[in-house]
Amino acid sequence: MRWWYERDPNNDQFLASVVVTNPCRWAAANVTFTVLPLDGQGHEILSAGRRVQDNFTVGLIMPGQRAAGWTYFTHQESPSEVVSLRIQRDVKLSRTCWVNPAASGYRTTARATDIAVGKRDTSRSVTNGQAEVSFVVTRDPATYALGKRIVSVIFRDSSGRLLNANGQSIGSDSRYGQRKHFMTWVPVKADTKRTEVMLEPEQNNPTSSCMARP
Known part of the structure; x- marks a missing residue:
């Protein structure tokens, strides 16, 4: 952790x-x-x-x-x-x-590639500190449905230290190779070259397949 x-x-x-x-x-x-x-x-x-x-x-x-x-x-x-x-x-x-x-309903490993972070807003408006983050959705195997995902954007400084994580959901209709765009807050000390995007499964009804802890 x-x-x-x-x-x-x-x-x-x-x-x-x-x-x-x-x-x-x-x-x-x-x-x-x-x-x-x-x-x-x-x-x-x-x-x-x-x-x-x-x-x-x-x-x-x-x-x-x-x-x-x-x-x-x-x-x-x-x-x-x-x-x-x-x-x-x-x-x-x-x-x-x-x-x-x-039984989780997720058989596909989803990845975000070609991650790009736009220019950080330095104005005094309500968008101060925000920037556009975009990435390409890939998955393996490509023939399986992606499923609904939580997009977590991880920002680190130049030493690799975790600074901030935030995100939002993307729908299950996301296509293979599709580029996604959204705005998010970027820490001042963030090294945008170290930005990581994780596409995490969003479980809708996990209790239907619960089992005892191993």
Whole structure:
């Protein structure tokens, strides 16, 4: 698991990004993680007497694959003393379902190639900090349907350190070789040559094929 945090000066938000890996031989569905900001001593940040936390859920992680998650905190929730994060799977909220990969409905490995990041908007408008990201959809085998996917865009700095992850859905009608375009926020320190795009499966009804954890 890799994580990073970044303060967005435009919206005065504290952005938290995580990339997780499924090391198991089963697909994991509906996995919920809790994100807790910590101070310099490793203590949880409190707001109004309660610990600051948020959650994100990954719909489906195939065996050996990675998935990205992200959330944010407001300035009131996460003051400037935040120096690290604690990421943990939330067993109370999570109804994690372990699925036989063959029953997941996704037989195609989808990839994003020929990734391009446009010029970052430096105006003072509502689009400040945004840029267009485009990529070409490929899959193997090409004859299988792509299925609905979550597009996760990963930004890193020149050293390869994770800066930010965010994304959106693309429909199952995406064609092989089709170029997709969308706007997203780009961190100031991002090395756009290191941009990664992951096309993650979006499971619609994983509980229909749940099995016990291996």
